[in-house]
Amino acid sequence: SPPSADSRDLRLDPSPSPPPESSSKTQNTTMKQRQKHRAVCENLNTSTTTTTTTQDNIKSQPESDLFSSDKTIFAACLAFRVVNALLIQTYFNPDEHWQALEVAHHIVFGYGHLTWEWKEGIRSYLHPMLFALLYRILAILHLDFPWFMVNAPRLLQAIFSAVGDLYLYKLSNALFNDRVAKWAVSFCYVLFLDRTFSCYFDVILLLLPVGIYHCVVI
Secondary structure, X not given: XXXXXXXXXXXXXXXXXXXXXXXXHHXXXXXXXXXXXXXXXXXXXXXXXXXHHHHHHHHHOOOOHHXXXXXXXXXXXXXXXXXXXXXXXXXXXXXXXXXOHHHHHHHHHOOOXXXXXXXXXXXXXXXXXXXXXXXXXXXXXXXXXXXXXXXXXXXXXXXXXXXXXXXXXXXXXXHOOHHHHHOOOOHHHHHHOOOOOHHHHHHHHHHHHHHHHHHHXX
């Protein structure tokens, strides 16, 4: 049977599409959302870059003028070490004297207590010879009386310790940052490095090449 009039009207007149104005509004809204998303991403990237740059500046730049150059760091460490050496009035182990000072005194003045390892010749004279040279200078200048004989070796050790402090600071600053470097010295290091132990002189000799390697080579 022939289709009815209503069905013919439905075929000839499909449902109308949305007006063009509604489609353009949807596109504008989508474009605005994309622009907002791009702006947010750019702000996040800028903020991250600024934060990273600020952290790098904090890490690379010292916080105060006292730590702005090697000379000022060494001067501050030397002043502290000299005061510390002059305030030391005790000893906590006989090796503080028997490892270096008694041996140096024996070399220069011909008498002094030598422990068995010196008599057997199994220890190196490198460390005592530093103080033997100092004692020889004091003898030539006629300053070989008790105050100088006791304090001059500690003052010489203070100079060595200040050099060790400088390179410990430089090593800590190279590995970490300026804040860590300022607190890298332990209580034992502060208290005992001015004493004339051969093992503390070894610590200073170890800090020099390690500090130079990390600060110059790397």
